[in-house]
Amino acid sequence: MIELSRVTHTFGKKTVIEDVDLSVRKGEVFGLLGPSGSGKTTLVRIMTGMIEPSEGTVWLREQQMPKRVLMKRFGYMAQEHALYQELTAKENLDFFASFYLRKKKKERIDYCLQLTKLTEDKDRIVSTFSGGMKRRLSLAIALVHDPEILILDEPTVGLDPVLRHEIWEEFHRLKNEGTTIFVTTHVMDEAEKCDRLAMLRDGRMIASGSPSEWKEELHVESIEDVFLHYGRRKV
Numbered sequence: 662m663i664e665l666s667r668v669t670h671t672f673g674k675k676t677v678i679e680d681v682d683l684s685v686r687k688g689e690v691f692g693l694l695g696p697s698g699s700g701k702t703t704l705v706r707i708m709t710g711m712i713e714p715s716e717g718t719v720w721l722r723e724q725q726m727p728k729r730v731l732m733k734r735f736g737y738m739a740q741e742h743a744l745y746q747e748l749t750a751k752e753n754l755d756f757f758a759s760f761y762l763r764k765k766k767k768e769r770i771d772y773c774l775q776l777t778k779l780t781e782d783k784d785r786i787v788s789t790f791s792g793g794m795k796r797r798l799s800l801a802i803a804l805v806h807d808p809e810i811l812i813l814d815e816p817t818v819g820l821d822p823v824l825r826h827e828i829w830e831e832f833h834r835l836k837n838e839g840t841t842i843f844v845t846t847h848v849m850d851e852a853e854k855c856d857r858l859a860m861l862r863d864g865r866m867i868a869s870g871s872p873s874e875w876k877e878e879l880h881v882e883s884i885e886d887v888f889l890h891y892g893r894r895k896v
């Protein structure tokens with residue numbers, strides 16, 4: 662569903678992504694881990710077509726990115742907010758939904774507001790929202806057109822554990838319906854909820870596998886131990 666082949670990216674003279682191959686299958690939840698500054702956000706931006714890689718290719722649904730028709734196939738949630746601060750939450754959702762949805766727009770907006778617990782605040786101006794509310798709205802926007810692929814850069818940062826749990830339940834519900842989910846995370850219990858994981862360090866993909874494969878391979882109890890192993894050592 663998502664294929665990266667020999668992707669390298671440099672900013673000026675600095676190589677931040679180096680020769681990355683990655684394959685995400687339809688209907689799986691794939692987690693990308695890596696220390697801060699390892700290149701996760703850059704890789705996500707390459708996947709979504711926001712950055713053209715210096716070398717290599719990205720394919721979504723067997724079509725090479727960037728491609729305009731593919732935009733409606735995926736939902737993207739960035740780390741920074743891309744919200745209209747002077748519009749209400751509902752107006753923001755309506756604006757983004759209008760690009761892709763004609764039928765069922767109202768139902769989808771109501772559903773996403775409910776999922777992210779924003780129904781009561783839907784008519785408030787976004788500039789009055791807390792950081793967590795803005796993140797929830799960004800997530801609602803990524804989901805509103807019911808995309809086949811979700812690409813989410815640390816989607817649950819700043820959310821309380823109850824909401825985080827509910828959002829992960831929704832991810833698994835979506836996965837069971839066939840949605841492919843690619844997520845970056847620093848939260849180790851979220852990493853445990855992924856079908857497969859990959860570890861990026863200094864722009865290189867240094868390991869991949871399912872959470873249980875990783876733990877077995879390294880004889881450790883938790884993904885946190887795996888993270889510490891790969892994050893610290895040169896391998």
Ligand SMILES: Nc1ncnc2c1ncn2[C@@H]1O[C@H](COP(=O)(O)OP(=O)(O)OP(=O)(O)O)[C@@H](O)[C@H]1O
Pocket residue numbers: 672677695696697698699700701702703704
């Ligand atoms: N536009 C840019 N110009 C120059 N350097 C950049 C740019 N964007 C990112 N970088 C550099 O690329 C490297 C990887 O950054 P990136 O944001 O992709 O890491 P990350 O793994 O997502 O980090 P974090 O977990 O802290 O969000 C860093 O050294 C960063 O300073």
